Amino acid sequence: MVLVGAVRDYVNRMLHDLNGMKVLLLDTHTVGIMSVALSQSELLQREVFLVEKVDAPAKEVMTHLKAVAFLRPTGENINHLKRHLTSPRFGEFHLFFSNFLKPSHIQILADSDAHEVVQQVQEFFADYFAIDPYHFTLNLPSNYLCMLPTVLDPQNSQLACDRIVEGIAAVFLSMKRRPAIRYQRSSEISKRVAQDAAKLMYEQENALFDFRRSEVAPLLLVIDRRDDPVTPLLNQWTYQAMVHELLGIQDNRVDLKNLPKVPKDLQEVVLSSEQDSFFKSNMYENFGDLGANIKKMVDEFQSRAKSNQNIQTLEDMVKFVENYPEYRKQQGNVSKHVTLMTEMSRIVDERQLMSVSQTEQELACTAGQPVAFEAVVQHLNNDRVTEIDRLRLVMLYALRYEKESPQSVEQLVSRFGARSNRWKPGLVQTLLKQCGVEKRTGDLYGNRDLFNRARNMARGLKGVENVYTQHQPLIAQTIENIVRGRLRDVDYPFVGNHYQQGRPQDVVIFIVGGTTYEEARMVSMQNAAQNGTRVLLGGSVVLNSSSFICDLEEIHRMKRVERSSILR
Structure with a gap:
């Protein structure tokens, strides 16, 4: 699988x-x-x-x-x-x-x-792009179409839906399985994708998907990115997710051409868990542990380099030549990871991201509106905080307190707009219209029911390993509900009569609108726990905060065009 x-x-x-x-x-x-x-x-x-x-x-x-x-x-x-x-x-x-x-x-x-x-x-x-063993993407162009009402661009919306269905079908054909299909009821696009996938697998290409039946069919769950807009807005502090957030990863490659003082041979580097053993071991490590592990790798390489310099006999020379390709590969790996760590450290310092991220995590994980308001105001007034970081803080605050304190949301949006040259304040309202509490199915902040409040309290009492990685994406709750058989039919109905009896061993969760590497890490941890359910994560693209905001910008632009045409 x-x-x-x-x-x-x-x-x-x-x-x-x-x-x-x-x-x-x-x-x-x-x-x-x-x-x-x-x-x-x-x-x-x-x-x-x-x-x-x-x-x-x-x-x-x-x-x-x-x-x-x-x-x-x-x-x-x-x-x-x-x-x-x-x-x-x-x-x-x-x-x-x-x-x-x-x-x-x-x-x-x-x-x-x-x-x-x-x-x-x-x-x-x-x-599909199999970027990691349990994570795939479709690299869908115009990903913003996944968050638009289909009436705004019906032709391109249908093309995006068709491409998603084709990608999902390919995943199950490569697995040689036909799934039971569920979708997020509150999402029009999720419903369309699920229904079209079911039509393809059970009607149009029924013979092609007629594989040997298992006792419990695998599950395809189609959900909407808009149900968790918090995760793609956060700074990241584990290796793979952090590289994508600060530098960008495309098809497991990182483009460093535009960064200062990067050697020519490192202007594009590959980050693949299949091709790089150090990356495979450290892709989910936090920033502090990663630095220590890179130092250890450098020390080991220097020790090996010194031993290679001590070539005294013909036998020593033959041994070195035999090991030379592996030595060069290790040398390249050391240079690659040191360069990435150096660049990320520089960006963190320049943008004061440790301070910014701490406020982000508090907005995502803990209540306390007055304290949160003051923290965001402080960052808005800090000239060293970049515009995109200010925007993300205002967006996170707006998502958290849109109902509890709408006046304070308006105040922050106004403050942000007064100092922003790049982004319009209306972008925050676009976010709330697309991803606000009225649009969401899941319990994003864990405060809707007694069970989730108790679980969050237990997490708080235990503490967290790292204040910068305390956030858990909503998908963690979704996976837990699947494993425990608590995913509610009223919120996530089955398509047609293809119901599922018993707990599925294989689950594919597809997020229309894009996945994040934080969610991929959560899925990997779930699979490592070996609790009898194996999860694959897929999406239309792999998001970071910049690409998510770009999608919102495009939606904001199209909405304005629509309003202008109505007024005319």
């Missing part, structure tokens, strides 16, 4: 059984899918000597190469393949598609293959 393994298996089946030199033809989407599954060195081991985009202009003919095309089954890609097959540059074509292929597309390919260079056509359902 581990996602990375499923995608790697598909890729190996494409490449392993095909002897000889190969060129890999990819599209914009599958480039990312492939890059998170296999490293460049692993591709070379499989005799892939050239990687090209399928839409690239024609180059020289290389009939000694076999073309392996791995593409999404879109009309655009079919047309690109038609061009390749009409005037083939390669000796053979092996065509693999990441999802369902329409019969009309198969006919176009057959008609185009006049030179009979196509050796095989297969569907390999790797239509």
Whole structure:
């Protein structure tokens, strides 16, 4: 069920059984899918000597190469393949598609293959980015569509919904399972995705999903990002989440080109739990422990480097040469993690994030409106606090106290607006209209019922390991309710008559609107507990606070356009 393994298996089946030199033809989407599954060195081991985009202009003919095309089954890609097959540059074509292929597309390919260079056509359902063993994303463009009423942009909203359904279907086909499906009742988009997924799996492609039944079917739960707007607004203090928040991660790569004093060989680095053992061991460690572990790694490397300098005999030299690739790899890893730690430390100091984050955590986890108000005001008046950090604090305050103290919310919004050049105060109101208490199903602050209040009190009495990581995303409560059989049908109904008896062993939670690495960490911890339920987390994108706010900006813009058109 581990996602990375499923995608790697598909890729190996494409490449392993095909002897000889190969060129890999990819599209914009599958480039990312492939890059998170296999490293460049692993591709070379499989005799892939050239990687090209399928839409690239024609180059020289290389009939000694076999073309392996791995593409999404879109009309655009079919047309690109038609061009390749009409005037083939390669000796053979092996065509693999990441999802369902329409019969009309198969006919176009057959008609185009006049030179009979196509050796095989297969569907390999790797239509998602397996960024970690239990975490996948679809890298959906225009993610803001997931938070818009469909009437504002019905055509693009439907395209986004279709893409989500296709991605979810690919996940279950790669698992060889058909799930029972539930959704968040209060969310229109979650309902649409769930119903369309059920229609695809149980009607349109019923035969394809007719796998051997298990005693308890796996569960697909489709929920809405708007149910927990707090998690993507918070600063993060565990390694993977912190890198994404401060530097950004795209397809397990971190772009450092625009940062000062970064060496050329470190301007783009890979952060993959499959390819980097240090990262795998430390991706969920907090900032303080991470610093100590990086220092330990540096000390161990320096000790090894000194031993390598003591080459006195031919035998010593042979031993060093044999270990040299591993030595170079370790050297690169040390430089990478030291560079990332250095850059993040610089940003934390520049933006005074330790102080800002402490206030964020208090807003997310503890009550006390007057104290919270004064803390936010203090940060709004601090010139060293950046505009985006001020905005996040006001947003977190507004989400917490929109009903309890609406006047203080207005005061903070006004104070923020008076000093902001980049963002308009109306963005906070857009957030509340999209993600406010009236729109949410879950008990975001744990104060709606006696059970959640008691649990929060118990957490407070025990204390927390780190004041900066005390927040728990809402998904932790959702997972607990699934495991204990307490997920309420009235809030999360099943689609159709496909109910579930008993506790599911496998659960896929898909968040329409995007996941966060904090939630991925929570899922990993749940799976490590081995309580009989294994959870996969997926979403339309992987958010940080900047991308979440950008989505809100786009919604704010479209709402203004809608109001203007109505007034005209």
